[in-house]
Amino acid sequence: MTIDQLDARLISLLAEEPRIGVLESSRRLNVARGTVQARLDRLAARGVIVGYGPQIDPAALGYDVTAFVTLQIRQVSGHVPVADRLALVPEVLEVHTITGGGDMLCRVVARSNADLQRVIDLIVDVEGVVRTSSVIALDTPVPYRTLPLVAAAGT
Amino acid sequence: MTIDQLDARLISLLAEEPRIGVLESSRRLNVARGTVQARLDRLAARGVIVGYGPQIDPAALGYDVTAFVTLQIRQVSGHVPVADRLALVPEVLEVHTITGGGDMLCRVVARSNADLQRVIDLIVDVEGVVRTSSVIALDTPVPYRTLPLVAAAGT
DNA sequence: TGTATTGATGGACAATTTGCTCAATTGCTA
DNA sequence: TAGCAATTGAGCAAATTGTCCATCAATACA
Numbered sequence: 001m002t003i004d005q006l007d008a009r010l011i012s013l014l015a016e017e018p019r020i021g022v023l024e025s026s027r028r029l030n031v032a033r034g035t036v037q038a039r040l041d042r043l044a045a046r047g048v049i050v051g052y053g054p055q056i057d058p059a060a061l062g063y064d065v066t067a068f069v070t071l072q073i074r075q076v077s078g079h080v081p082v083a084d085r086l087a088l089v090p091e092v093l094e095v096h097t098i099t100g101g102g103d104m105l106c107r108v109v110a111r112s113n114a115d116l117q118r119v120i121d122l123i124v125d126v127e128g129v130v131r132t133s134s135v136i137a138l139d140t141p142v143p144y145r146t147l148p149l150v151a152a153a154g155t
Numbered sequence: 156m157t158i159d160q161l162d163a164r165l166i167s168l169l170a171e172e173p174r175i176g177v178l179e180s181s182r183r184l185n186v187a188r189g190t191v192q193a194r195l196d197r198l199a200a201r202g203v204i205v206g207y208g209p210q211i212d213p214a215a216l217g218y219d220v221t222a223f224v225t226l227q228i229r230q231v232s233g234h235v236p237v238a239d240r241l242a243l244v245p246e247v248l249e250v251h252t253i254t255g256g257g258d259m260l261c262r263v264v265a266r267s268n269a270d271l272q273r274v275i276d277l278i279v280d281v282e283g284v285v286r287t288s289s290v291i292a293l294d295t296p297v298p299y300r301t302l303p304l305v306a307a308a309g310t
Numbered sequence: 311t312g313t314a315t316t317g318a319t320g321g322a323c324a325a326t327t328t329g330c331t332c333a334a335t336t337g338c339t340a
Numbered sequence: 341t342a343g344c345a346a347t348t349g350a351g352c353a354a355a356t357t358g359t360c361c362a363t364c365a366a367t368a369c370a
Binding site for chain 1: 156157158166169170171173174198201202203204205206207208209210211212213214215216217218221223234235238239241242244245246247248249250251252253254255258260261262264290291292293294295296297298299300301303304305306307308
């Protein structure tokens with residue numbers, strides 16, 4: 001479950017310039033093309049690289065408001081059916097179960113503060129959700145990133 | 156700031172099979188290649204598509220533990236220098252400022268619960284951080300996703 | 311010590327894709 | 341109705357891809 005420096009450099013390179021392709025990557029890293037291909041295949045096979053899909057910025061789609069909603073759920077029902085219903089709401093971007101009494105934490109986006117109310121109402125209406133409490137993200141000084149982690153993991 | 160159904164279908168297609176390329180995409184969508192190229196250029200120019208870099212799974216790198224850490228910071232210093240220092244910690248994957256008294260919320264990963272203590276100590280040591288409180292993500296029934304949002308936004 | 315195994319290398323090949331340009335057509339709006 | 345932006349289909353050279361292969365070095369194992 002470890003990666004070496006070549007892996008880390010390869011990932012960083014592709015993260016910064018995704019369009020360069022395998023051949024150009026091998027040139028930049030001074031290794032054979034087959035090596036790059038093999039590394040990428042292995043990283044994908046090991047699950048380190050999950051995918052290459054386009055990364056979407058919800059704000060650019062008009063979803064300017066991000067909030068973290070903590071929910072308390074009814075214990076009897078279990079959290080699986082709740083998560084399944086939350087997954088049906090497009091504005092719910094991710095859901096975690098967290099420590100502290102069967103609670104859940106989810107990240108949601110909305111078009112405005114008023115729209116956030118609508119989204120929260122959708123969540124409250126989910127069967128099994130007892131109570132919610134939300135905090136709004138005002139600013140994101142460090143957007144989601146994994147590159148520093150990759151660099152640190154590259155032995 | 157809106158996308159149409161073709162945009163949405165294109166994004167979804169590329170998200171599911173990123174390796175197919177422009178030409179194959181155009182075939183699948185029954186449009187001309189130039190159209191796909193123009194759409195992708197426009198989506199990138201508008202900031203909807205941020206990038207195509209490889210998506211990394213921290214868990215596959217050995218960082219199995221995810222936690223959300225809420226921090227209270229000293230008001231006088233402001234949050235910018237705090238965020239800058241948090242950004243130096245590789246295990247800090249994202250940082251938000253949130254509503255409720257100058258607080259911040261950050262997502263961190265660690266190799267184990269014991270390792271999480273080390274990471275939290277790093278955060279507490281940041282100049283300006285007064286207190287932290289963390290919740291550990293036990294499970295992630297809905298991993299981060301934007302496709303449903305894209306589909307919903309596609310008019 | 312001898313022997314597989316794994317990963318990296320460099321080369322080769324055909325097939326495909328890309329980047330770019332062009333003219334014609336479509337659909338919408340002022 | 342005139343104008344404009346988007347789409348289409350086509351063509352072209354250049355580059356990249358997918359897929360082989362033989363060789364070599366380092367490692368693990370009997």
